[in-house]
Amino acid sequence: MKIALVVPGGVDRSGEYRVIPAFLALIERLARTHELHVFALHQEKRAASWQLLGATIHNIGDTRTRLRAMRAIRREHLLAPFDIVHAIFSGSCSFVAVSAAKLLRLPCLVHVAGGELVALHDIGYGGRRSWKGRLREAVILRAADVVTAASSPMVDALHALGIAAVRAPLGVDLRSWPPMSPRARCDTQARLIHIASLNRVKDQETLLLALAAVAKTGVAFHMDIVGVDTLDGEVHRRVAELELARHVRFLGFKTQHELRPLLESADLLVMSSLHEAGPLVTLEAAAVGVPTVGTEVGHIAEWSPSAALAVPVRDWAALANAIHQVLVDEALRLKLAERAQRRAMLEDADCTARTFEALYRRCLARRYTDGDSRAARTT
Structure with a gap:
């Protein structure tokens, strides 16, 4: 598969600073068997591209970010078609991913990973603090083919809003974090x-x-x-x-x-x-x-x-x-x-990659089945 993955950032070219470890673990695993292009909205101020863990990173930059991100996805699609578009985080990421997917007639997944579903007015945090934010999330999330979230409380919050969602934890890379048996305390402090x-x-x-x-x-x-x-x-x-x-x-x-x-x-x-x-x-x-x-x-x-x-x-x-x-x-x-x-x-990083790959295949199978059904009805 050729996959477009839209993220806010967390994919710095250093691979160590300004990164989100769960993103890196997923990118590395998907890039092993798929052609993966990561569209980072705000990793760096200026547009640039680099290779990271087998994937191509397309940094969009700070000016007209959403429009330019959609154009970047379309441009890469014209070179060789994408099979699926996937956003991690809703908000701007999901807007870009869903809009590009609709334009290119591709299936789209959105993983809700931040404060998109909350409204904490006293600290000025959350995607549901304004009616515009609530409307945007309602429209975008309902337009996605699949919506996922990392934990049961997030899935429950989506269900409460009438949005079907799949639990998909962003697991830890057990090669970077090899398990150690729990051990008894050896210090009084x-x-x-x-x-x-x-x-x-x-x-x-x-x-x-x-x-x-x-x-x-x-x-x-x-x-x-x-x-x-x-x-x-x-x-x-x-x-x-x-x-x-x-x-x-x-x-x-x-x-x-x-x-x-x-x-x-x-x-x-x-x-x-x-x-x-x-x-x-x-x-x-x-x-x-x-x-x-x-x-x-x-x-x-x-x-x-x-x-x-x-x-x-x-x-x-x-x-x-x-x-x-x-x-x-x-x-x-x-x-x-x-x-x-x-x-x-x-539920480690390998499990996360397998979960998303299974969802990709399900979306593609559904898209092909729907296409066959439409073709049959017109003949």
Whole structure:
């Protein structure tokens, strides 16, 4: 097959910085047996192209991005026809993919992977905050041949909007994250880790309030916070105000290579997000034997209570209780880790690629069947 994959970015030519690991894992696997062209809307400011993991990357750039992306897909299609168009993320990506697919009379898949279905007005986040956004998503998603999402809560949200959807987790690459058996804690001080950009959606305020409550219980712990600071030091200042400086260390951005040993040495991943489709880091942690405690979003919600512990969003007291529960009950921590690892290994990056390939074939078969039916009716 010749596949057009539309993404917002995450495919930097370095293959290490400004990348989304799940994208790279999928690209590498699809490119092994298919001709894959990736149309990145905003990886770089200027239009350019490069090779990455066997695929051709077409960076569109910042000027008239959607129109130029559709033209780029059409231009490549005229050189040799695409079989299918696939968007990861809705919004601009799905608009480009569905519009190009309709123009070229091709089947189209859309994978909903971000905040397209939410409206968090207090922090200015989500694709459904305006009537224009809601209308755009309703029209585009209904025009796609198949809509997928990474976790059951996302699929349920799509179903609530009247959109049929297929669950398709973006799995972890087990070659980059070879599994490690869950291991007992070897230190009296628990090692916690939080991996996310410092921003409103990840809600580090709830995280820090929970940590302050855990500290008052007398449980010894240390927390590494990994991620780019987009809040101009606000989270760092809150650490000082809550007297958490001896418990918390900020490590900034880390590549996947740098992140792995940090996760391997952790006892517990803690996430406090207001919204997640995944997150992938929960799967990466599970692969190396580390369980997750977090808010009731994405995989954390669908895995709880057997393979993770989930609490309501913005509920710092419940998050503190869940962290404390896992840190004082080693048998529970190991049980969560073992069950999470089984889930992550069953739905790894290979499974993701197979799932999408099966959906491609189903779309093509349906398209050919419909075409044959129409031809029969006209004869």
